[in-house]
Amino acid sequence: MGFSQRCKVLLSEYIQTKASRLVEEQWVFELFRGKGYSIFQVEGDTDIYQVHLSETNTPSCTCLHWVYRHTICSHILACQLYSEPPHPEEPDELEEGLTPKEIERLVTEAADLFNPTTWR
Numbered sequence: 274m275g276f277s278q279r280c281k282v283l284l285s286e287y288i289q290t291k292a293s294r295l296v297e298e299q300w301v302f303e304l305f306r307g308k309g310y311s312i313f314q315v316e317g318d319t320d321i322y323q324v325h326l327s328e329t330n331t332p333s334c335t336c337l338h339w340v341y342r343h344t345i346c347s348h349i350l351a352c353q354l355y356s357e358p359p360h361p362e363e364p365d366e367l368e369e370g371l372t373p374k375e376i377e378r379l380v381t382e383a384a385d386l387f388n389p390t391t392w393r
């Protein structure tokens with residue numbers, strides 16, 4: 274992966290983390306909901322921003338990230354998360370999880386697959 278690609282990945286991870294934090298800590302307020310669009314107010318770390326989400330237009334924000342880069346910023350993502358939260362009824366495989374015993378068994382069996390002495 275090239276340097277700029279790696280930066281993009283890191284940037285989007287940063288934005289995602291920040292966006293979910295903004296939602297969790299309730300910095301997102303829906304100011305107005307119209308037909309097919311919503312206006313939000315998001316309290317960021319340094320300022321308060323307005324985000325417009327619309328079904329037909331590109332989302333926009335009043336922060337410098339959006340003004341200069343025109344790519345999704347943490348505020349826009351936070352508003353999207355806020356208005357369309359991930360479906361809680363879908364079981365999260367990671368949280369469902371395996372018991373430590375089951376994991377141990379899987380790991381032990383998998384190790385056998387790579388051990389030539391057990392090949393038949």
Ligand SMILES: [Zn+2]
Nearest residue numbers: 334336346348
């Ligand atoms: Zn923004």
